[in-house]
Amino acid sequence: xxxxxxxxxxxxxxxxxxxxxxxxxxxxxxxxxxxxxxxxxxxxxxxxxxxxxxxxxxxxxxxxxxxxxxxxxxxxxxxxxxxxxxxxxxxxxxxxxxxxxxxxxxxxxxxxxxxxxxxxxxxxxxxxxxxxxxxxxxxxxxxxxxxxxxxxxxxxxxxxxxxxxxxxxxxxxxxxxxxxxxxxxxxxxxxxxxxxxxxxxxxxxxx
Numbered sequence: 001x002x003x004x005x006x007x008x009x010x011x012x013x014x015x016x017x018x019x020x021x022x023x024x025x026x027x028x029x030x031x032x033x034x035x036x037x038x039x040x041x042x043x044x045x046x047x048x049x050x051x052x053x054x055x056x057x058x059x060x061x062x063x064x065x066x067x068x069x070x071x072x073x074x075x076x077x078x079x080x081x082x083x084x085x086x087x088x089x090x091x092x093x094x095x096x097x098x099x100x101x102x103x104x105x106x107x108x109x110x111x112x113x114x115x116x117x118x119x120x121x122x123x124x125x126x127x128x129x130x131x132x133x134x135x136x137x138x139x140x141x142x143x144x145x146x147x148x149x150x151x152x153x154x155x156x157x158x159x160x161x162x163x164x165x166x167x168x169x170x171x172x173x174x175x176x177x178x179x180x181x182x183x184x185x186x187x188x189x190x191x192x193x194x195x196x197x198x199x200x201x202x203x204x205x206x207x
């Protein structure tokens with residue numbers, strides 16, 4: 001009887017302190033968690049693959065003086081990963097604001113499509129312009145991007161935080177923090193597309 005009581009008390013303690021791994025009802029679903037992690041993994045692999053094996057000449061090629069090079073695109077991807085995550089963390093640290101959910105006008109699918117849509121151009125914020133990311137080389141940017149992205153994948157797999165009821169206002173409207181997470185994943189795809197556009201340029205160096 002004593003062992004049974006002790007066991008129940010231990011289980012209760014684990015659940016209360018969060019070490020039992022139980023996901024509470026107000027967190028994202030298993031399918032949402034799986035989808036977000038998969039999007040993070042897929043877009044990371046695509047970005048890394050897009051620059052693999054390129055020479056310095058190819059990495060530094062610009063279609064025009066005011067255009068980004070492949071290397072600059074990757075610098076931006078890596079820098080933006082941290083920049084957007086800072087926004088995500090600050091939003092999650094703030095008080096939940098479920099009353100703002102009615103202000104959200106886009107679905108999860110729409111936010112991803114909107115971010116990935118290269119037909120609509122946008123100016124990158126000054127802190128994540130390639131020249132301001134402070135990467136000394138492509139390998140340094142790739143290493144930082146990989147480390148950061150792996151942490152973000154680990155987060156979504158294990159977090160019990162209520163992403164849906166933390167709503168943040170973006171320039172284009174309100175989204176919840178789960179959608180912001182998807183936006184971070186989709187952002188790298190947007191610029192992977194840009195890298196592939198540069199590589200498809202007829203003037204792109206052969207080696």
